[in-house]
Amino acid sequence: MRQTFTKSERLCSKKILGELFKKGSTAVGTFYLFPFRLLYLNEPESAEALPAIVITVPKRQFKRAVDRNLIRRRVREAYRLNKHLLFPPEGRSRPLPTHLALLYTAKQIISFEEIEKGMKLALRKL
């Protein structure tokens, strides 16, 4: 599959974001896997589309906008290059999430290889 990352794959709606980050919601699945915390949401009616994702980097940890930009771009690249793992050749056992949030939780800027490693594990787990 193509390694694109278009607008439809980005989660922009404030409403869905609010739903995703609402505490205690049963519809939201979550797990932690270094260096990310993942939040995801299923909506059955939109079946085979790619999920819309959002990446967050905490401002508390990284004061400079330059640093946050760098991390976000690395994470995005890691997702873009590895999102084919969401569609294993033997077929999915669980329904594909429609909305996905990637929260960067590491305390410092880490290299692209490490981010990619974590991203692969996370996508396989999904």
Added chain:
RNA sequence: AAUACGAGUUGUCUUAUCGCGCCGGCCUUCGGGCAGGUGAGGAAAGUCCGGGCAGCGCAGAGCGCCAUACUUCCUAACGGGAAGGCAGCCGACUGGCGACGGUCGGCUGACAGACAGGGCAACAGAAAAUAUACCGCCAGUGGUUGACUGCCUGAGUGAUAGAAUGAUUGAAUAAACUUAUUUAGAGCAUUCUAUCACUCAGGCAGUCAACCACUGGUAAGGGCGAACCGGUGGGGUAAGAGCCCACCGCCCGGCGGGUGACCGACGGGGCACGGUAACCCUUAUGGGCUGAAAGACCAAAUAAGCGUCGGACGCGCGGCUGCUCGUCGCCAGCAGCCCGGUUUCGGCCGGGUGAAAACCGACGCGGGUAGGUCGAACGAGGUGGUAGGUGACUAUCAUCCCAGAUAAAUGAUAAGACGGCUGGCUUUGCGGCUGGUCGACAGAACCCGGCUUAUAGAUUCGUAUUGCAU
């Protein structure tokens, strides 16, 4: 050449793979696809000033609040900038006995007003705001001490003169060498007297010095302080003092120069007028408030409301008069009308009459949520030339179009180059080969003009110092 300081410029590059936003073009099964173009900064940062723009507010005036504060200019505007003035500091040269000044260069300055008014000033110090007098200096008075001078008294010493006594010596005489006597002279010693000198003691007087006390003069000097009532040199004085003089500084005056801040020489005044306005205050000037999450528009959903249509349900049953129709009654239609109670009025209640509304559905309007569009990328615009201006800057001509996202693009990875640091091998050396590591500060968000702050490295110019060569 190196280093330091100041002013400026710049602030990594290339290729490959996979991607992203925007633009117009083509294709499209309307989901999108294709190739092309384009895509972070000097500070995009801080959000400290100023403006554009937008909404709201707004008769006029006053008070309050905030900001600014040497002058002139620049600018859309500014708390920004330019040029200039003044003050302070530093450097070089230079004049003067000195206080202090002159010229050039650099740096710094919230640099309006302290006779409009009020307030404040720790500690130290004698004294801190109508000055004062601690030490000191000077004069006078009194006392003490000392020194000197003069006089008086007493004592001592010495000298001179006289007298007395004593021995000695010379001469003469006598006697036996020696001795005796006489005589005069000389000096010596002692004593006394007188005079003189010196020393000591005492007294009196005077002068001087030191100390103490008091009275007065003084503010030169010392000392205190952030600051204390002009400074220097001379005269003057008991000591001193603008007390007097010259100069320096200050104040006042008109004159001249400058757009102005201010400057200049001249004349006058012996000199007063302390600091703090970053305490209140005064004066002058400016400021309406809020910010693009402003604001405008489109608009799924959806509440109230409105309109149209349709449906369903309910109401209709009181009285009188007249007219019409009618053979009369009954019935029907038309027209008109109120009645009672309370109340100041408006009006209210009940009844009556008439009308409307109330229910459901559909559609439309309206409204505006999700979402979207604009605001919002041609501008106080960039670059170059010409002209004006000391300059900030302005005018004009030519030329260019240069990010536009919106949970927010401008990237990720790899390789190489370049530069810095560093290790190894090699070379007399220049250098060569090879490995490692690092490549600053920092990411547009409505747009401009400034200010401030951050910044590895490279580089230009100027100044200073040092080294080398000539």
